[in-house]
Amino acid sequence: MENWIIDDIMNGLQSGRYDVEEPLPSEHTMCARYSVPRITVRNAYNRLEDQGIVVSRQGKGRYLTPSKTPVHLDLWTGSSFSEKLMSQGLELDNRILIQKSCDYDRDIWKRLDLDGKEEQVYHIAIIRMIEDSPIAIHHSYLPIKYFPLVEEEAPTIKSMFRYFTTNGYTELKAVSVTMELSLPTSEEQELLCCPPLIPLLVLENCTHSKEVTPLQYTRILYRGDRFKYHIN
Template identity: 40%
Template structure:
């Protein structure tokens, strides 16, 4: 019975936040006030509020209470592979900062190797960049690149912030992509730290390839993790 009440409270408050009946930055009633309102024990209310925190709808201020998080920022994503994320965000006027967070050789991954057309004995590197917009971490971009295609990738990879810029320096000019796949996942502990999110905040995972438009060579396989609690994504094709 308490679980049903807990879910009812969670759904009710979440619905009010989504509809704007409880505004951005607004302080929620105290646990005691909510317990009286819903006629349940205080612990039931606490569990419901913790769920809302995990889902990214509210946050706590030590000794002050719980507040509604700011409204989601609308972001237009390009799924065509013709323009880089950096270029797209700059065009839209966002303050984008990118940090290269790792360049590491991966263990054999049959799917990634197949997509890249790389033999099992050859090296593939994963280059990760953390994207931050207006001071908020938005995404982790992982690019899988074969050493056979880019012999200096181990050396040059740690300095890369934009893969498109890197490819242009290698002589490639125009880019396209094949099939783009979207799915939902949840963050690992490392991804939680990087994206400043809770374990139950869903991440949107976008998987695609970057292809040289002229030669049709596959330059990379890409896996991008986007936070779903701080942003709304427009995926309308350009």
């Protein structure tokens, strides 16, 4: 019965029966409509909340979550993430999450083609924000031997793409690209302000330049409900 209730609400959303400004039917109303116990209705609404479709407002009931205009993201162009958003007239803000030398991780060292534990890697994690809303988490892992001043320069980095070019690295390209869908961890839910069943697109790649390969290992988590992805 939970699925029937969810289907009814989703059909109402698509047909325009429900308005984002009006509360959805109460648990009591839905119980009478479907002749089911209250816990069944509550579970259905909770599942819709977990998917970000419904939001609860204290003392007012449940409402459809207002839709937001999707951000268009071309995954394969050579411009930076910041430049892609600026071309759409969007203002991007960055919040530094991590800036530190990272402990040895066999997988990261292998991706960066580093010889052993004596090599050093700097980890920069940035939360990407649009209109004070977090939309992505960008993890960059940089071999310190290619960026000896990265610890001093990290607080001023706004765009990794621009940082590489200002350090003399040219003809940048992404290689060994992988994409997969993942559900957010509890920490990622908090950082991205998203419900537990909002899928994340996880994009991983290594950045190569004409001068150095590989220059960077990147792991980016995009909120699946905020982007429209273009793959050319």
